[in-house]
Amino acid sequence: xTANLVSILMGGVFHAAVLFLVAxxxxxxxxxxxxxxLACGSFYALGAYAGVSAVGYFxxxxxxxxxFIVPLALGGLAVGLVGVVVxxxxxxxxxxxxxxxxxxxxxxxxxxxxxxxRMTWGTAPVxxxxxxxxxxxxxxxxxxxxxxxxxxxxxxxAIALAIGWLLTRTAFGRIIRASADNxxxxxxxxxxxxxxxxxxxxxxxxxxxxxxxxxxxxxxxMSEMGIELIxxxxxxxxxxGLGSMRGAFVGALVVGILRSVAISVYPExxxxxxxxxxxxxxxxxxxxxxxxxxx
Amino acid sequence: xxxxxxxxxxxxxxxxxxxxxxxxxxxxxxxxMAYGVVLLGLxxxxxxxxxxxxxxxxxxxxxxxxxxxxxxxxxxxxxxLILLAAALAAAAVAAPVGALCVRYVKIxxxxxxxxxxxxxxxxxxxxxxxxxGDEGMRLLRPYLLGQSWEGFSKTAYLIGPYYYFSVVILxxxxxxxxxxxxxxxxxxxxxxxxxxxxxxxxxxxxxxxRWYAFMISAVYAAVGxxxxxxxxxxxxxxxxxxTHSGNIVFMVLxxxxxxxxxxxxGAFVFIFLQDTVMSVFPYWRLVFGAMLAALVIFxxxxxxxxxxxxxxxxVSRG
Numbered sequence: 001x002t003a004n005l006v007s008i009l010m011g012g013v014f015h016a017a018v019l020f021l022v023a024x025x026x027x028x029x030x031x032x033x034x035x036x037x038l039a040c041g042s043f044y045a046l047g048a049y050a051g052v053s054a055v056g057y058f059x060x061x062x063x064x065x066x067x068f069i070v071p072l073a074l075g076g077l078a079v080g081l082v083g084v085v086v087x088x089x090x091x092x093x094x095x096x097x098x099x100x101x102x103x104x105x106x107x108x109x110x111x112x113x114x115x116x117x118r119m120t121w122g123t124a125p126v127x128x129x130x131x132x133x134x135x136x137x138x139x140x141x142x143x144x145x146x147x148x149x150x151x152x153x154x155x156x157x158a159i160a161l162a163i164g165w166l167l168t169r170t171a172f173g174r175i176i177r178a179s180a181d182n183x184x185x186x187x188x189x190x191x192x193x194x195x196x197x198x199x200x201x202x203x204x205x206x207x208x209x210x211x212x213x214x215x216x217x218x219x220x221x222m223s224e225m226g227i228e229l230i231x232x233x234x235x236x237x238x239x240x241g242l243g244s245m246r247g248a249f250v251g252a253l254v255v256g257i258l259r260s261v262a263i264s265v266y267p268e269x270x271x272x273x274x275x276x277x278x279x280x281x282x283x284x285x286x287x288x289x290x291x292x293x294x295x
Numbered sequence: 296x297x298x299x300x301x302x303x304x305x306x307x308x309x310x311x312x313x314x315x316x317x318x319x320x321x322x323x324x325x326x327x328m329a330y331g332v333v334l335l336g337l338x339x340x341x342x343x344x345x346x347x348x349x350x351x352x353x354x355x356x357x358x359x360x361x362x363x364x365x366x367x368x369x370x371x372x373x374x375x376l377i378l379l380a381a382a383l384a385a386a387a388v389a390a391p392v393g394a395l396c397v398r399y400v401k402i403x404x405x406x407x408x409x410x411x412x413x414x415x416x417x418x419x420x421x422x423x424x425x426x427x428g429d430e431g432m433r434l435l436r437p438y439l440l441g442q443s444w445e446g447f448s449k450t451a452y453l454i455g456p457y458y459y460f461s462v463v464i465l466x467x468x469x470x471x472x473x474x475x476x477x478x479x480x481x482x483x484x485x486x487x488x489x490x491x492x493x494x495x496x497x498x499x500x501x502x503x504x505r506w507y508a509f510m511i512s513a514v515y516a517a518v519g520x521x522x523x524x525x526x527x528x529x530x531x532x533x534x535x536x537x538t539h540s541g542n543i544v545f546m547v548l549x550x551x552x553x554x555x556x557x558x559x560x561g562a563f564v565f566i567f568l569q570d571t572v573m574s575v576f577p578y579w580r581l582v583f584g585a586m587l588a589a590l591v592i593f594x595x596x597x598x599x600x601x602x603x604x605x606x607x608x609x610v611s612r613g
Contacts, residue, residue: 111584268421275414
């Protein structure tokens with residue numbers, strides 16, 4: 001019984017760890033640029049494919065399988081640099097437009113990235129092969145949990161702490177928070193918004209691509225994974241509150257664990273339950289658990 | 296006057312098309328007309344009321360599944376009754392959903408509609424004893440005007456009676472919507488879009504009118520959804536998926552949301568361009584994504600906006 005419960009819980013926390021990364025990317029972009037980035041799921045898919053390719057290249061050139069996590073993470077982070085291109089090439093033209101158009105522009109990205117992935121990697125699912133259990137299994141209160149999952153959970157926690165440190169303890173973090181609060185005032189004080197936007201968006205993109213890369217040894221990359229994940233990330237940020245990092249953290253845990261519990265108790269409920277919670281949160285507390293002000 | 300001439304020419308072309316064009320192009324007109332009905336309704340919400348729904352595929356799904364359930368489970372094959380049932384089902388769902396959604400505007404309205412859309416999608420996907428799950432359900436060929444058209448092959452049925460049935464439905468939907476947007480009610484909606492505070496102070500109940508607009512657009516979407524599913528003969532949950540909602544908003548933007556006929560043009564161009572692109576290049580999403588990005592950046596008024604050479608006022612943030 002305990003064993004069962006622990007494995008359900010750990011499965012949920014693993015999913016939450018990945019969801020947090022994507023949702024954190026969504027939050028930082030929404031907080032500063034006020035754009036709800038539908039393409040964050042597509043970045044996640046892109047990261048997953050890049051991770052698979054990087055690992056394939058690494059092991060194909062004699063790299064030790066035990067070190068596969070290094071090219072995996074690097075591949076995920078590197079492809080996140082596409083954020084620079086997207087921000088400079090597309091988003092910067094629409095900052096003063098109505099949010100409908102900003103939303104539609106990110107939807108255009110969703111469409112383009114989905115097919116770019118199909119063109120580059122084909123339509124068949126790709127995976128890293130049998131590397132998932134390279135690090136073995138750990139025994140926790142009678143349940144077996146892949147050590148890899150624990151590494152990802154730890155990495156996600158470390159990133160959460162690093163983001164917290166970045167936002168509260170560094171000059172760049174202060175600029176981010178100032179821009180999120182009052183863009184005009186920050187500009188008047190000499191902050192170059194172009195510089196802030198391109199960095200913030202790239203940071204958001206890299207969080208998403210890293211999340212995709214880290215999840216992939218446990219599953220397989222498919223071209224639809226992005227459009228499926230975005231609705232979960234969306235649930236996370238609505239529950240947590242738009243623009244809030246703490247909200248992304250708590251929201252990811254809520255969604256990850258609830259989903260895991262629902263799957264084992266009553267599979268039909270899986271995502272239905274999550275969306276019903278989203279609706280309830282939007283109706284009773286539209287700013288979410290940790291959001292600042294409702295629009 | 297010029298508009299009237301263009302309209303008459305278009306109407307003649309549509310009626311004459313099955314007599315001159317190859318069957319393939321005639322069958323492509325069917326999704327155009329179905330989406331035309333959907334988009335007329337969607338634009339009442341988007342263009343006229345200023346609310347962008349990212350979950351409208353929910354109502355397309357309701358219309359399509361109403362057709363499937365009625366024809367396969369209840370043996371009710373009359374298309375007129377199917378459309379009526381689809382409209383009633385959509386209104387029954389849209390009444391509570393709309394009442395909740397219209398309490399919010401902008402991004403929160405979009406998110407709430409998206410969440411409701413995904414609830415319905417998940418329901419269709421997971422409760423497969425009722426809905427057939429990801430395989431969906433069959434939709435048997437409906438009777439038109441009480442006739443079964445048994446002697447017709449599938450293509451002959453689609454390019455003959457079903458084509459003209461769709462033309463009539465689209466024409467009725469267009470006329471009705473024209474009356475709606477020209478009425479005092481339509482004027483109220485535009486006032487709400489441009490200045491909700493002023494509308495409120497003039498005595499217009501803003502949430503109530505938004506709710507009416509939501510209901511009307513949901514009914515249109517369901518009627519369009521039932522029309523859309525009949526030619527394929529099969530319905531599946533992707534009809535209600537959020538990307539489908541995104542695509543129909545895309546169609547409205549493509550044609551031009553600031554114009555009454557813009558959405559119809561958008562549906563037409565979308566369907567035929569998608570078919571052309573797919574025949575030479577399998578990655579239509581890449582092409583259409585680039586096209587959408589270019590539209591948003593350079594021509595937010597859509598194709599009609601290019602003709603009119605005048606940017607609609609509501610494009611920039613007020």
